[in-house]
Structures are given as structure tokens and as C-alpha cells.
Amino acid sequence: MLKRVLAAVLAMGLAGSSAGSAAAQDLRPDQVKFREIYKELVETNTSLSAGSCTVAAAKMGARLKAAGYTDAQLTYFSVPSHPKEGGLVAIYPGTSKTARPMLLLGHLDVVEAKRADWTRDPFQFIEEGGVYYGRGTSDMKVIDATWVDMLIRFKGEHYQPKRTIKLALTCGEETLEAFNGADYLAKNKRDLIDAAFALNEGGGGRADKDGKVQSQGVQVGEKVVQQFRMETTNPGGHSSVPIRDNAIYQLAQGLLKVRDYDFPLQLNDTTRAFFAKAGAGRADETGRAMVAISKDPNDHAAEAVLNRDRGFHSMLRTTCVATLLDGGHAENALPQRAGANINCRMFPGSTMEDTKAKLEAAIGDPGVKLIPLQPIRAKPTPPPLDPKVIGPMEKVAAKYFPGVPLVPTMSTGASDAIYLSPVGIPTYGVPGFYSTPEGSGAHGLNEHMSVKSAMLGRDYLTELVRTYADEE
Template sequence: MKLTADQIAQLEEETVLFCQEMIQIPSVNYGEGKGDERLIAEYVAGKLSEVGIVAELIESAPNRVNVVAKIAGSDITRPGLVLHGHLDVVPADASDWSLDPFSGEIKDGFIWGRGAVDMKDMDAMLLASVRMWQRVGYKPPRNILLIFFADEEASGTYGSRWLVKNRPELFKGFTEAISEVGGFSVTITGDHRLYLIESAQKGIQWLKLSAKGTAGHGSFINTDNAVTKISNAVSRIGSYEWPQVPTKTNKLLFKKIADLTGDTFDPANFKNLLKHLGSAAKMIGATLTNTANPTMLEAGYKANVIPQSASAVVDGRFLPGHESELVETITKLAG
């Protein structure tokens, strides 16, 4: 599909505008079934309708709304492609931000707000792109199933999982899917440009730790303090240095990085090559090991009262095939 300069400019302008407007619709997913994508789902369906794309709003639970649309391809004998995004975002504490997290404000050449990266930016790109297809009469070479899911940030219970279980007919004839992060490019040392392709994802294991102790007044000596117990467990887990797990994918990737940069390839230690990846080092580095980060703490109700219980939540991520290792290690560290 070839576009004129004016059409390219319109595509870019719409993408920016849509991203800003979607950020301004707080579609916060608080987890445990608490979320609301209705308004943003209606916004997306409305933008599709403006150019003649019929969208179905599918409510899997009160206000948990998914948007689904089909776009016919030029060759219906080819397997179909799913293009999908998600409409929900994680919570944002405005006091932690220098700008309103739901403003979508442009500053220093960037759009700021919750969802600007994950993933209302790509939602806007998808939306603007298919609208341009309609305007210029472009037909993709295969059928397209366009989906904007609810509930991605928690468990997918009211989004992708629900649709696959309750509306399997939607996916008939569609064999591949593209969404966020599946591939991107990065320039490494020596000005070599690599095009990275995601081969798998880490699994999620969210764990809640609970400690019991003896309640009492804060002025007394207490050697059975639940807060102390949970704090020590959280400290051990958060400070633990997970060993490298050399997956087949990462062996190939880091061998190539070593070859291109002239650096030493050590199959027992890929971390020394991360320096060549620039801003992508943080993300790629997380693919070398299991990870476990304490994210939530809860205890007590008054400053001078030692509580009887305390709890913490740990966000565990495991490499494919290494879930048992993650759980066993966290269990041991928790004590």
C-alpha cells in the first residue's frame, strides 16, 4: 500500500491524537476482577464505525468489554491473521507523576500518561492504520481479525481467556497473531542493527506470603513480630541473585552479539554482553533468569500496635520450563 505525503501525515496525526484521547479515558485494571473498559471500548468501536468497519462489543462481565472486528482480505484461502491489543492499564498514583497520568500531554516530544507505552500507543497505531486502509480502499492479503481485549493486565479472565472459551468461532480460520513486543529492532555496539523476534514469554507466578506472630503493644519487646518476619522474607527474596538459565534462544542471540561486536562469548555468562544492547539491555537481561520482585506489603492498623499478621505479594516470572525452580527457591527464601 502506497500513501501520499498527505495521507502519511494524516496517519501520523491520527495515531498521536487517538493515543492521547485513549489515555484520557482511564481504563484502570485493579486486578481481582476490578476493572472497567466500557468507555474506551465504545470509543474504539466508534472510531471503527466512522470508516465503515463494523465492530462487536462483547461484555464478558459488567463493564469488562472487548472489541472485535473482521476485515476481509483479498485472498480468503490464506490463513487469517489476528491483530490484537488490550484496552486496560495498570493503576497510576498521580503523586508519583510529574504530569497528570491521564492527561495524554505532549512534552519534550513524547506523549505522557498511563498506557502511553503499554499499550494505548499500539492500540492507536492499529486503529489509525485500519482506518487508512478503509479510506484508500486497501485490502490486506488475508483476512484480519482485529481485537482490543479487556483484562490483559491481570489474568485475561475477562478478555482473551473468556473469548477463547466462550466465543471460539471468532478465531476459526485464523492461525497467527501479532501484538505488543513480539519484535523490535535495536542498534548494538558497532552500529549493527538487530531485528529481534520474540520466541516465547515468561510465565507469571504471583505469590502472596503471610506471616503470623504475637500481637502486642508497640512499647514492649516482641521477638515474635509478624512484620519483622515478613520483612526479612521480602528482603531475602528481593535481594536474591537468580542464576542464569541459558535458553536455546538466548544462546543464539548472544552468540550473534559476540560475533558482531568482537566480544568474548561465554555460554556460562551472557550478562557481560548486555552492555552492547543499549536501552534494550534491561528488557533482554530479564530473559536470562527467573525473577521475583516484592511489590506489595500489608500489615497493621495503628502505629503503637504490633499486628498479629502481615503479608506481602511477590511478582514471580519464570523462564519456560522453570516454574518449579522459581516456586521452590521462593519457598526456601521465605523460610
């Protein structure tokens, strides 16, 4: 399947590539070429329902092949059961025999997007008022395009890095039901992607309403998702003779206990550094509480202040929340079964068993069953705050974002880093791109990225990768 798709793309001769907009004429020539790649990726539908990551991977492979990469440097992969969810690994060889490679990671798949819900066609790359619109413009085709553009430029410049640079474009990050390319590579092609560290999505910056960048973050670790099925059962009976012993009522009581339960506060090196550094830049009560909690996790007054912010509350602990609900079998019968999905985001270092035990203790009813659902993740281990990785990020950020702090962050969501860290490839979410206070629309309607952010972030990451690649 991959070979047929690649052949079709090569036959097109990349004829469909063009700047495509008068606004692109205001860009530097190298930025115009980057924009072409970005546009092609956004306009290649890679949603699970109607798109194909395999086609997107083939298009990017065709570009790399046209730039001079050999067949031996391009590896396409997929599995027969998921032919549209394939990916690509590209290798740019370094000169050093001792420096371990670095890995650039990017997922090609995007969240579903319905044209009827959007102001613009989600699978058209549209530029309006200095903003790019389209599904994937933020999450994460701007980074995918940056990685591909970078490798093409390096080849054209005959750049000779000391450290080998690897690129893995995968599928399946956005949907549990999909074939996950990062997981597949970690389990089946570990040598192909071997690296000292990986750069991934998850970091980034925030700007004010006027577009002035206020902060940049590097993601150093993330929570891990664990799902549970909460279930109650009952003999049931006729609804004309109701009793208090009801599966739905019992489930509801259990759900309220989950709602009201706060897991114990936890800190690790990343979150301690985040609260200390980000808090020091604020002169309000929240800033003081951030600094205080970084020094003393038992400061309950500081915790109470931080818990008012839902993001900080989540960063400080494991969280679990009900997300799906079902129950009963007939409108005129007492329910024999009721159930809910409990979505947990486990703090690094926590396990499924420990999380389950704490929930069961909080519910306090042996009749409410908690059933762990697959996949059951390995105990998450965050990457270290390695100065060899963080230092270059800070140095290059000082050039592109002078006076803006670079803050380590822990994601309360999840990315493909969960597959690489367990096999010994510490993975970091890169700074560079940024959004304004209203957000980027990622996973939602009218997803977008400002032109300035796209171009500045791309330049930042290109210099950052060069910095790593030039080091032994």
C-alpha cells in the same frame, strides 16, 4: 452499554476529528489521517479509574463503519460487571479458503496518570519539538492507531488479501483488577479470533541519543507473573516484654533469603538467539559474555559478567522480589502476623509449584509460609522462532532500517500474549517503533513517542501485514 456508546459516537459523525496542529501539515495526507486516529485514542481517557475502553472501542468501530465495514464484520464485547472495559473485534476477509487468518492485537487501556505530576496534560495529544506527548503515545495506542488506520486504508484501496486479517482491541492488560478482554476472547470467543499467529506489542527498537536506530527486536515469548503471599504468625503479647520470636523479624529474615537467592540460569531458543546475535554486534566484555553464554549456559564467568546488567540477569532466570509489606496489629503489642507480597516473573517452562519449592528451599524456615495467589497461570510456552513469521519481519526491516539487526527477545514483563499462546495462537511482539536511550516514559511521567518513530513504525507495520496477508 456498548450499543448506546456506539450510537452516541456515530451521532457525532466523527466531527471532532481534525489534524489539530500546524505541524501535521508537514505530513503526507495518509499520515495526517493516521495522526487523527492516534490523537483521538490518546485523548480518550482509558485509565481504569476515570476512563472507558468501551468508549474508545466504539470510536474506533465508528471509524471502521464509516470506512465501509459491515455490522457483521464488527463485534463489540463487554460484561455487565465491567461496562467500561469493553472491546472490539474487526474482520477484514481474505480470498483464500486455505490460508489461516492473522490477528492484530492491541490493548486500549492505559496506566493511571495524574495531571499534577505531569509537565503536560496526560490526556491531551501534544506535539512539541518533533515529539508526541500523552498517556498511551508509546504503550500502546500508537500500535492501536496503526492497526485501525491500516484496516481503513485497506478498505479504501479495495485491497484483496489472501489471508483474513482480524483486529482485537481489548481492555484490562494494565490492571489485574480489570476485566481482561484478551482472556475473555480466548476463553469465550476462540473461534472469533482464531488465527495462525498474532502480532502484539512487546517488540521495538532502540536508537542513539541522536535518533539513529541501532537495533530492532521481535518479542518471542515472555515471562509469566505469579504472586505469592509470604506470611509469618505468632501468639504475640505485650510489647513491654519483647522476645526474639517475633513475626516481623521472622518475616524479615525470610525476605532477606529471597533477596539473596538467584534462581538457576535458563536458556531457550529465543534467549539463546538473542545473546548470540546481540552479543556478536558488541566488541566489549559484555558482548563476549553474551556470545559465550549462548554457547554454554554453564559458563559461570560469562554469567557473572551478564549478572552485572539487571536486564540480562532477569532474562537468564526466574526472578522474585518483595513488592508490598504489612504486619502487626497495635503499636504496643508484639505482632501476631506479618506478611509481604512476592512478585515472581517465571521463566517460560517454569511452573508455580516449581517456583514455590525453590523459594521455600532458599528460605529454609517452615514457619515462613508461601501462599500462591490467584491467578495461577498455566505453564508458559513461548512461540516458536518460526521463519514464516520472523522471515518477513527481517525482510521488511531491511528496507525500513537498512543495516540494523533484528534480534529475537524475550520480555521479562508480561502482555496479553499470555492468554493467546495457551489456546494455540502464537503471539509475537512487533518491531518497528523505537525509543532513544532515556526511554519513552511508558508507565511513568511524560510518556512520549517521536514523530519520526510513529510514522516510520506505522509504515513498517503496514507493509509487514501486507506481506503476511499476501501469502498462502
